[in-house]
Amino acid sequence: MAATLQEILLAPDTEPKVVDDCCTLLDQEVSDKSGVSGTAVKLAYKTATSFAPGYFRKTVQDMLPQIVGKLEPYWADFNASGGAEFGDYLAKRGDEVTQDLLSLSDEIAAVSKRPVIVKAYRSVRGTAAKQVEAALPRVGGLVGKYAA
Secondary structure, three states: OOOOHHHHHOOOOOHHHHHHHHHHHHHHHHHHOOHHHHHHHHHHHHHHHHHOOOHHHHHHHHHHHHHHHHHHHHHHHHHHHOOOOHHHHHHHOHHHHHHHHHHHHHHHHHHOOOHHHHHHHHHHHHHHHHHHHHHHHHHHHHHHHHHO
């Protein structure tokens, strides 16, 4: 039987590398944004990193088990279906995967004690689904790097 994503990505020797790669992916995604919504994302990201250095790394570390939990059923179905690329699989289920992942960030924003971060998040939440969905191929590639 194939290993679960939790067994693979959250293993003590692997998890720090996954966190590093997630932070790199986040930086790449923000950097690649353009247009009005891209400018808003970049501004929110810059605001958050300026007012709370290390916030995103800590958030990725804290959220990783939950993110992996959200991706786990997709990973199981992907393996059962014999798919070739997990990123393609996620992209084909973009709306569903996106809503699952955004539910996590919405929960964090709802209980955050950092008003600047919450304000920045709320400023981009309206376009977040589009942004997350666009990142799914990279997310799948990151998972595949460790789980392939």
